Amino acid sequence: MGIDPGTNIMGYGVVGVNGKQQTLISIGIIRLDKLEDHAIKLKHIFERVTGIIDSYKPDEMAVEAPFFGKNVQSMLKLGRAQGVAIAAALMREIPIFEYSPRKIKQSVTGNGNATKEQVANMLQTLLKFDEMPKNLDATDALGAAMCHVFQNNAPRGFGLKTAKKVGSGWEKFVTENKERVK
Numbered sequence: 001m002g003i004d005p006g007t008n009i010m011g012y013g014v015v016g017v018n019g020k021q022q023t024l025i026s027i028g029i030i031r032l033d034k035l036e037d038h039a040i041k042l043k044h045i046f047e048r049v050t051g052i053i054d055s056y057k058p059d060e061m062a063v064e065a066p067f068f069g070k071n072v073q074s075m076l077k078l079g080r081a082q083g084v085a086i087a088a089a090l091m092r093e094i095p096i097f098e099y100s101p102r103k104i105k106q107s108v109t110g111n112g113n114a115t116k117e118q119v120a121n122m123l124q125t126l127l128k129f130d131e132m133p134k135n136l137d138a139t140d141a142l143g144a145a146m147c148h149v150f151q152n153n154a155p156r157g158f159g160l161k162t163a164k165k166v167g168s169g170w171e172k173f174v175t176e177n178k179e180r181v182k
Contacts, residue, residue, distance in 0.1 A: 001058035013142030157168030
């Protein structure tokens with residue numbers, strides 16, 4: 001399962017994998033733009049992502065990492081949306097993997113600077129779906145899922161992982177600073 005976090009529109013995509021064959025199972029968006037209160041948006045994200053997980057029972061979830069922009073308030077809200085989606089997956093004991101937008105584009109199209117339209121078109125070719133979703137947040141989420149499928153050496157386990165930097169971040173800090181962590 002892939003998630004493209006958003007506070008107005010959140011995309012999701014579910015793919016099935018059988019050996020080297022991938023199949024589109026579901027793709028869509030969670031509309032949040034009509035909800036004014038940010039806390040209510042977060043509640044809605046949690047409920048909807050939990051419902052999607054309960055419906056499709058994915059083995060793993062790939063999340064697009066937030067793109068760092070200039071507006072700090074937007075980044076905080078986006079981070080909260082991502083965190084709530086991650087919490088929904090963790091509640092169902094679904095392992096989480098995070099990929100940068102550039103990594104997703106590179107993995108799907110071979111070009112880390114590809115446009116959203118190029119990613120969507122390549123996904124349509126790879127997964128052989130007829131109708132292109134109207135909103136590219138849905139294909140962005142599907143791109144995250146397919147990026148994860150393409151990462152044969154992705155780490156396994158529970159919790160948030162970055163496929164490109166195994167043993168980095170807090171895990172590395174704890175290992176290197178045992179005397180500072182109790």
